Amino acid sequence: MLKEKKISIVIFPGSNCDRDLFVALEKCLGTKPEFIWHNCSHIKSTDMILIPGGFSFGDYLRAGIIATKSPAIREVIRFSKKGVPIIGICNGFQILIECGLLEGALIKNSNQLFKCEKVNLKVINNKTIFTKNYKLSEIISLPIAHSQGNYFIKPDKLKKIEDNDQIIFKYSSDFGDVTEKYNPNGSVNNIAGISNKKKNVIGLMPHPERAIENFHNGIDGIKFFKNLKDLI
Amino acid sequence: MKKEITKKILKDHNINSEEYNMILAIMGREPNLLELGIFSVMWSEHCSYKSTKKWLKTLPTTGKKVVCGPGENAGIIDIDDNDAIVFKMESHNHPSFIEPYQGAATGVGGIMRDVFTMGARPIANLNSLRFGDPKHEKTKNLLRGVVKGIGDYGNCVGIPTVGGECFFHENYNNNILVNAMSVGLVKKNKIFYSTAKGIGNPIIYVGSKTGRDGIHGATMASAEFSDESENQRPQVQVGDPFIEKLLLESCLELMNEDVIVAIQDMGAAGLTSSSFEMASKGNCGVKLLLDKVPCRETEMTPYEMMLSETQERMLMIIKPEKKKITYDIFQKWGLDAVEIGKLTDSGKMELFYNNKLVGALPIKPLADLSPEYDRPSIKPKKRKNYLKKKSNSKINLEKVLKKILSGPNHSSKSWIFNQYDSSVMGDTIFSSEMADAAVIRIHKTNKAISVTSDCNPIYCKSDPRRGAEIAVAESWRNLISTGAEPVAITDNLNFGNPEKKEIMYEIKESISGIKKACIELDYPVVSGNVSLYNETNGKSIFPTPVIGGVGLIKKLKYATGFKMDDDSYIYLIGKTKGHLESSLFYEHLKIFGGSPPKVDFKEEKKNGNFVKFLAQKTELLIGCHDISEGGIALALAELCIANKKGIEITLKKNNPEKFLFGEDQSRYLLIINKKKEFESLAKKNNIENERIGFVTGAFLNFKNLFSISVDALLKLNSSWFKGFIK
Amino acid sequence: MIFRVYVNFKDGILDPEAEAIKQTIANMGLKSVKNLVKGKFFDIEVGDKKNHLSEIEKISKDLLANPIIENFKIVKK
Amino acid sequence: MIFRVYVNFKDGILDPEAEAIKQTIANMGLKSVKNLVKGKFFDIEVGDKKNHLSEIEKISKDLLANPIIENFKIVKK
Numbered sequence A: 001m002l003k004e005k006k007i008s009i010v011i012f013p014g015s016n017c018d019r020d021l022f023v024a025l026e027k028c029l030g031t032k033p034e035f036i037w038h039n040c041s042h043i044k045s046t047d048m049i050l051i052p053g054g055f056s057f058g059d060y061l062r063a064g065i066i067a068t069k070s071p072a073i074r075e076v077i078r079f080s081k082k083g084v085p086i087i088g089i090c091n092g093f094q095i096l097i098e099c100g101l102l103e104g105a106l107i108k109n110s111n112q113l114f115k116c117e118k119v120n121l122k123v124i125n126n127k128t129i130f131t132k133n134y135k136l137s138e139i140i141s142l143p144i145a146h147s148q149g150n151y152f153i154k155p156d157k158l159k160k161i162e163d164n165d166q167i168i169f170k171y172s173s174d175f176g177d178v179t180e181k182y183n184p185n186g187s188v189n190n191i192a193g194i195s196n197k198k199k200n201v202i203g204l205m206p207h208p209e210r211a212i213e214n215f216h217n218g219i220d221g222i223k224f225f226k227n228l229k230d231l232i
Numbered sequence B: 001m002k003k004e005i006t007k008k009i010l011k012d013h014n015i016n017s018e019e020y021n022m023i024l025a026i027m028g029r030e031p032n033l034l035e036l037g038i039f040s041v042m043w044s045e046h047c048s049y050k051s052t053k054k055w056l057k058t059l060p061t062t063g064k065k066v067v068c069g070p071g072e073n074a075g076i077i078d079i080d081d082n083d084a085i086v087f088k089m090e091s092h093n094h095p096s097f098i099e100p101y102q103g104a105a106t107g108v109g110g111i112m113r114d115v116f117t118m119g120a121r122p123i124a125n126l127n128s129l130r131f132g133d134p135k136h137e138k139t140k141n142l143l144r145g146v147v148k149g150i151g152d153y154g155n156c157v158g159i160p161t162v163g164g165e166c167f168f169h170e171n172y173n174n175n176i177l178v179n180a181m182s183v184g185l186v187k188k189n190k191i192f193y194s195t196a197k198g199i200g201n202p203i204i205y206v207g208s209k210t211g212r213d214g215i216h217g218a219t220m221a222s223a224e225f226s227d228e229s230e231n232q233r234p235q236v237q238v239g240d241p242f243i244e245k246l247l248l249e250s251c252l253e254l255m256n257e258d259v260i261v262a263i264q265d266m267g268a269a270g271l272t273s274s275s276f277e278m279a280s281k282g283n284c285g286v287k288l289l290l291d292k293v294p295c296r297e298t299e300m301t302p303y304e305m306m307l308s309e310t311q312e313r314m315l316m317i318i319k320p321e322k323k324k325i326t327y328d329i330f331q332k333w334g335l336d337a338v339e340i341g342k343l344t345d346s347g348k349m350e351l352f353y354n355n356k357l358v359g360a361l362p363i364k365p366l367a368d369l370s371p372e373y374d375r376p377s378i379k380p381k382k383r384k385n386y387l388k389k390k391s392n393s394k395i396n397l398e399k400v401l402k403k404i405l406s407g408p409n410h411s412s413k414s415w416i417f418n419q420y421d422s423s424v425m426g427d428t429i430f431s432s433e434m435a436d437a438a439v440i441r442i443h444k445t446n447k448a449i450s451v452t453s454d455c456n457p458i459y460c461k462s463d464p465r466r467g468a469e470i471a472v473a474e475s476w477r478n479l480i481s482t483g484a485e486p487v488a489i490t491d492n493l494n495f496g497n498p499e500k501k502e503i504m505y506e507i508k509e510s511i512s513g514i515k516k517a518c519i520e521l522d523y524p525v526v527s528g529n530v531s532l533y534n535e536t537n538g539k540s541i542f543p544t545p546v547i548g549g550v551g552l553i554k555k556l557k558y559a560t561g562f563k564m565d566d567d568s569y570i571y572l573i574g575k576t577k578g579h580l581e582s583s584l585f586y587e588h589l590k591i592f593g594g595s596p597p598k599v600d601f602k603e604e605k606k607n608g609n610f611v612k613f614l615a616q617k618t619e620l621l622i623g624c625h626d627i628s629e630g631g632i633a634l635a636l637a638e639l640c641i642a643n644k645k646g647i648e649i650t651l652k653k654n655n656p657e658k659f660l661f662g663e664d665q666s667r668y669l670l671i672i673n674k675k676k677e678f679e680s681l682a683k684k685n686n687i688e689n690e691r692i693g694f695v696t697g698a699f700l701n702f703k704n705l706f707s708i709s710v711d712a713l714l715k716l717n718s719s720w721f722k723g724f725i726k
Numbered sequence C, D: 001m002i003f004r005v006y007v008n009f010k011d012g013i014l015d016p017e018a019e020a021i022k023q024t025i026a027n028m029g030l031k032s033v034k035n036l037v038k039g040k041f042f043d044i045e046v047g048d049k050k051n052h053l054s055e056i057e058k059i060s061k062d063l064l065a066n067p068i069i070e071n072f073k074i075v076k077k
């Protein structure tokens, strides 16, 4: 029998989507993830790490920055170098950006307001380990809930990540138009999710874990997590 | 000897001479300043309910589902399977007017602490807001700040904000209302109370360090505003939602251990009221070593420590042998916990500072003998109401509906609720504008709760008793519409200065109205809050008794929202007489006053039970919407907007304005597709019903009268906030 | 002409963000920091012609600072 | 000894908050404001004994400023 693979969820003081993520993984993959507290300085082994949404350390200073000073982040970086898949959702995305695993910055939404609503995403890269079961340009719909999700990257760097297919999701209309009208927060080129160069680290602002029940506003999160099945 | 307590000091503490004589009698001597300060906050309107206690006692507070009624931090109801729901609503009106962002944020923080103090994890927040005229210079910033404050706080803690109300009227220009409600889930056998027990048990302080925040917040909330008070601004309290989240998680973790004897958050009047209330409930004495109180600022005096309203602090009595695990858990969450005293058998509160006894007050008498007033009241002169009836044929009904839909009070509130995280925790079934009440699944179960807040101040001004009855009935109806069993309410009574007879009349009448409705509907009051002195320069707010209702949806499949299927039928349930006095319709024609519609409770229950029966026992009900302000016309428009679908209505009535805009109570619109089955059931149950139309096309079409496209409805409904806020 | 407006919390007002930053610095192992106070600044560029001070004051009071909890100070750069 | 660290957005990065403030000022009818730049400052108090500059630099670079979008400047007060 294969040894059961281990999924880890790293939590920080102020994380608040950890339970939701746990529930989603349990429901979609049938495995129970383990929680890693932020001050854990040694993760013995893990096959995938997820960083949940919320307000780590109150989002003080800049969302995600203070969390990068926690010991567990050094471990996340160590595992990322080994090629272990890492996923950051919302605040998790912000943390991955602040700790340098992903490029760019997430600044305040262009209208200064927190925004909670359902958005459509267009799959821009379906060749990553996280997205290979999507069709190219498939439209999925997921909720967002954030005030600092405005993705910024300098034009030269943008070109680089584009050329290297690191843009994974963009905000779009139901029909896949990627235009300003469907940009909820001011992100450069409607970018909603990106990966690192090696494509084993991914971050996205929307919340797949909030779209997994029939009573949710859509269930496209299920597919997002089921995509991970092959990884564990 | 020099008299320490001068007339001026008494005035500054809002203590009248009669009250001061009682203080002298209780103390047997002249109090010092610290002691007087403690009396003043404990006996403030805010903490002692001295003007309303007598009347609040008359409310029905028991029932087979009530686990804990008023008197604790929050009320508790039983929702079966060892699950219970803890909930309460509380006002932060005065602080929000002075500093809207922090005022509203700390209001949310405070009410959540009331809920998790009892061992419950908050699972939903609501807020009921009243602002002044949009044209008033302050309104925009107040709205912006309050909404952002509520959002930032709840979002950060990770509790979904799922519903509420927002109403604009010039009457609230200088006294906005910010009422926050929180709803939590607890295991029935794991509830924590605030009764102190066990002489010698340590008293533990945990949370933020004490600063000079909001000293005298409680007395401020107990006095009228004047232009002056805006200038001599008291220290504003600042909220720290991050610490709140840590407190929530650490307290719930500690509550899993067998450690806590009693626990209470430090809310209004901070350390004073929390320690007093715990001790007085347990008939204990308290010894506090104020040197131990963690302070944020230097040279804080005992007076300041006892009266500070620094947020995010808790006080608990623990078992003495459990200190280590207590400290360990709080340390894990990065919080300082400190022992600041012990329970004693002295019956007194003894305050030590620098090894000196700086204050000593008898606990029981101070609590029990707190003033209770039967303030005089008088029925206000009937306002000679309204203009002569206009000839109705000239009124353009389409224009009125469009005006209502695009005005501040009935525009889509999405600008507000999109700033609230409504989907965190993954259990939200319906939030704002998806149903008549918000519906939240009980995590990992097949049941849900339904929550709503309601009050129509226009009705309450015209007739406070009837207005209050309607507020309760409407909340009941809102719950019914979602497929719930209404269980109990919390109330937040917002009024002007009770020392004025007309205001006292409004208070008494409102409470009787609530009482009547609650008894009739078997819908008890389990918690509540009173906010008085909402007046500025002598001008009082409308009586605004906000009702927060909670119901149980026994199976998820009973949950009903605004859904409409194509070609399904629209049925109107209940008697339509066309009551237009005090209605939105008349308001738009500038016809004011008159009495609100009457609630016939027999009819109310009959119709409600029928809808409940449909939701629970049949598969007939596709969607449901109760009819309230704006009558059938507005309810239909809201259904079209929510579904982006059209409706065709055939009018048989001669007086279309009465049929469309009448605000008769106890009515619902039902979306049904099995005509025969439904009609026979309705007949069998003797329910007045009428098939008024069906779902079709892209227009809200009142045949032979007028028709508006759904696109136009959506646009009308969504433009006001955008234009206002920019 | 550029005016700089400094805005910071009044004494005694809790600044949770500053508290969190202080704590983080300590966690980073940097023990010598005794206190940290935080604020904002705004560089406002105006034309040279007339005296803009009263306008800048108005902007500071009504918009940039919340006078209930914050102080502001204007300096000409 | 107090060090003040100024942090602001690098040139060419659109600061949505500054844009909003500019817009509001224009709406207030104050037409003379040509530009507005916003930033933060941190007053960090350290002991007097040793030279703390390198520590303050580390704090600024690793915590207070995001080098991708922000500049910082340290001055001794």
Ligand SMILES: Nc1ncnc2c1ncn2[C@@H]1O[C@H](COP(=O)(O)OP(=O)(O)O)[C@@H](O)[C@H]1O
Pocket (backbone or CB within 6 Å): B127, B128, B129, B161, B162, B163, B164, B165, B166, B409, B410, B413, B416, B417, B431, B432, B433, B434, B435, B436, B454, B628, B629
């Ligand atoms: N302050 C608010 N916070 C959250 N939701 C709100 C707020 N104000 C209004 N809403 C939502 O907007 C919808 C319409 O509100 P309202 O017109 O008061 O409803 P009704 O009169 O049908 O009870 C409701 O779903 C309500 O929950």
Ligand SMILES: [Mg+2]
Pocket (backbone or CB within 6 Å): B436, B474, B478, B626, B628
């Ligand atoms: Mg309603």
